[in-house]
């Protein structure tokens with residue numbers, strides 16, 4: 533299991549949090565995802581043999597958010 537923290541600077545409210553946690557959390561291989569609005573970060577715990585970090589980042593971008601880290 534891999535745990536990373538990503539920067540999602542455009543996150544600013546509960547709607548953003550819910551959208552992103554829902555989309556990333558729905559990916560097979562993602563064990564846990566938590567967006568923290570106050571510092572605009574996303575912590576993701578995932579099985580890197582099931583899902584690639586690049587796929588997670590693409591999913592965030594598909595929701596309309598930039599992602600770094």
Ligand SMILES: [Cu+2]
Nearest residue numbers: 544545547548
């Ligand atoms: Cu928002």
